Amino acid sequence: MNIFLPSSKRRLSIDDPRKEKDETDVLVKVLGTAQDGGLPQIGCYCKNCLMAREDERYSRLISSIAIIDLGEKKFFILDATPDIRIQSDLAFNRVALRKQGRKNSPHGVLLTHAHIGHYTGLMFFGYESISTHKLPVYCSSSMKNFLSNNGPWSQLVSLENISFHVISLEKEFLLTPRISFTPFLVPHRDEYTDNLGFRISGEKRELLYVPDIQSWKAWNRSIVEETRKSDVALLDGTFYSSEELPGRDISKIGHPFIKTSLETLKNVADEGKTKIYFTHLNHSNLALDPEGEARKEVEEKGFGIASEGIEFFL
Ligand SMILES: [Zn+2]
Ligand SMILES: [Zn+2]
């Protein structure tokens, strides 16, 4: 079992050998693991972007997960990325939900915040594309205001392509009889909206999702405790270390380095109860190279780099 290999060719159906023995009807499937700009990034010919262009297995879609109720045959997408057309196929295929001659859409979309990698995929639910009717969008009130008051997003509202379900912080919401989620506030650049993280609960387990955060210290919660009480954690792994950012003022980097997180969460990883993965990887990330030293360090310390297609039964 090696969960750290590059993702399988995404257009093939992925026969995932990594299922846990203790399967349930609730599944989180990772649909993407790159920072907002994707991998390869437009116009970038750095080592990682070149590798991703030469071999699709090293490319990464932008961070997103599908939350799936296999019993109800329903799925929800957490963050609507610019890659959502490919990502929704991964989810439709997994749920075997492909009605011919009819419009297919997820049963809802959850949003963290209004940076380009996290919400702009909503455009594909609009008039120029599938034109959904009242697709439920779960988001904060500041996100609702942003989308309602700025084009082209406001057209999704006026044409009723989407309907808002405003979520309150720290309050548990039921998506299906088996799935609930609790949103919480996370410090992160907030030019347009606030920024949420999510705790997702299934039948037996919980998953913590925090793809974008300024730093663990800036948060009013303890990442150690939050991770410890989860079974799986998918955390901000934008940058591996300052080495990949020569000339940048470290104090202005708006993300925790993976190297710092390995130290901060060392005890939780050693305890072995929580699987901790890093996601939202920038194209510069040293841990992208599966043969590199950075990746080796992550894995030796009991952590993982998330990859497209991996699944967690909750
Ligand atoms: Zn982001
Ligand atoms: Zn690059």
Ligand SMILES: [Zn+2]
């Ligand atoms: Zn962001």
